[in-house]
Ligand SMILES: Nc1ncnc2c1ncn2[C@@H]1O[C@H](COP(=O)(O)OP(=O)(O)O)[C@@H](O)[C@H]1O
């Protein structure tokens with residue numbers, strides 16, 4: 298049994314390590330002159346941001362500048378290693394820029410109460426972690442005043458109501474560890490419901506749909522397009538067809554922005570994005 302669960306243990310240790318990195322991150326603690334954020338609107342501005350990992354000899358991001366309006370959806374594309382996740386980690390406040398600044402609703406992130414900020418954003422990761430408990434628990438954990446109606450609303454938003462209706466216990470159905478009764482697409486939609494119920498003003502998807510087949514991905518995409526209307530969205534997706542509906546696509550190469558524009562604009566331009574797209578099909 299131990300041998301069989303070894304891969305899970307080592308994965309768990311990896312997570313413990315990354316959580317440790319975050320908890321031990323001095324940036325989180327050393328905020329000096331904190332400006333109250335209040336209710337987040339969702340404006341994000343990167344101004345000449347450079348970033349370098351301590352053990353790397355060159356910049357991972359160079360002169361990254363992008364002005365995002367509240368409610369806008371931005372897709373980051375580029376080959377593996379281009380710096381997409383790094384941009385998202387800066388946005389979430391996991392890592393600070395080496396130079397340049399990031400403004401959230403006009404407030405420099407170094408002056409932000411990071412906890413207050415993080416409470417108003419949501420991240421949908423690539424591998425959703427579901428725990429043993431009911432579907433309701435899995436969606437609403439940590440929230441104090443959640444009604445059945447709130448939960449049903451987000452379930453509808455992510456298109457899981459048909460599935461829930463078929464279950465004898467509905468949202469009170471027990472899920473096993475890792476949500477074993479659910480398909481990958483269903484798990485991912487639970488994860489999105491979990492994000493939605495928190496009514497975030499900024500939502501971040503880092504390859505959240507890469508592990509899904511195209512049919513499940515399409516369902517997840519429909520679910521996300523609903524909420525993209527109400528909050529600022531940052532999206533990294535492996536399949537370039539997924540990001541078709543983003544307001545703007547930011548094509549990155551070697552930590553630099555190469556092109557910015559809508560899907561149609563960039564396809565018409567026949568530049569770097571067009572090339573990436575051609576490679577994929
Ligand atoms: N924790 C880290 N330490 C050192 N280098 C890293 C770390 N994370 C990512 N990198 C490097 O930074 C570059 C950009 O990575 P990343 O932002 O993850 O790219 P993407 O998400 O576009 O694949 C890559 O060259 C990667 O190897």
Ligand SMILES: [Mg+2]
Nearest residue numbers: 381382383503
């Ligand atoms: Mg990445």
